[in-house]
Amino acid sequence: MRSFLNLFGRSPFALLQTHMENVARCVHMLPEIFEALEKNDYSQVEKLAEQISELEHQADITKNDIRNHLPRSLFLPIDRGYLLEILSMQDNIADSVEDIAVLLTLKPIELLDIFRDDFKIFMKKNIEAFDEAQKIIQEMHELVESSFGGLEAEKVKELVDKVAYKEHEVDLVQRKLLKSLFKAEDQMTYSTFQLWQRIFESMASVSNLSEKLANRVRMTLEVK
Secondary structure (H helix, E strand, O other), X not given: OHHHHHHHHHOOOHHHHHHXXXXXXXXXXXXXXXXXXXXXXXXXXXXXXXXXXXXXXXXXXXXXXXXXXXXXXXXXXOOHHHHHHHHHHHHHHHHHHHHHHHHHOOOOOOOOHHHHHHHHHHHHHHHHHHHHHHHHHHOHHHHHHOOOOHHHHHHHHHHHHHHHHHHHHHHHHHHHHHHHHHHOHHHOOHHHHHHHHHHHHHXXXXXXXXXXXXXXXXXXXXXX
């Protein structure tokens, strides 16, 4: 426990950032697993899904360590509840990525030409939204140093706006993607159609949760 106390003594956000790095490893495996799917390499899809599940498990371990070792009596520059809420949102992103990986292993499916390109853009935009949210968490040390104000706070607010814009871009691509999916409905079984819908929803949750995370940090700034 002493090591955790020491980390929180230096900065209450050290382990929060470590957890976000674990989440990022999950998110950044998405292109690789869909590349394997595009090649119809279902054995590789299974292997990558297992790796993603293991990374999600590591993120869970870090999350639980933070929850279990964050002393209630330790002075924190932000409300303890806010910190744990941010942690929970980060963890939900890893959960969404694991959901995608699991869905890809349920049955062999294909990236059809009619929505292949739109899907790649969709995935890319979701990852970009997450990356901007991670930058916000990486700035938490500097926010503390600036007492949650000044130029550093303005920088974080700009990052929050970037996440919101990226999430908006995801929404636009998702609408186009869904239209393409419905056009291809007669090219797949009903179960495959439903599976792709669930994959789209889980993928979109990466950017949705990233935006919620960014807004939670912004609310923390406004409380300050």
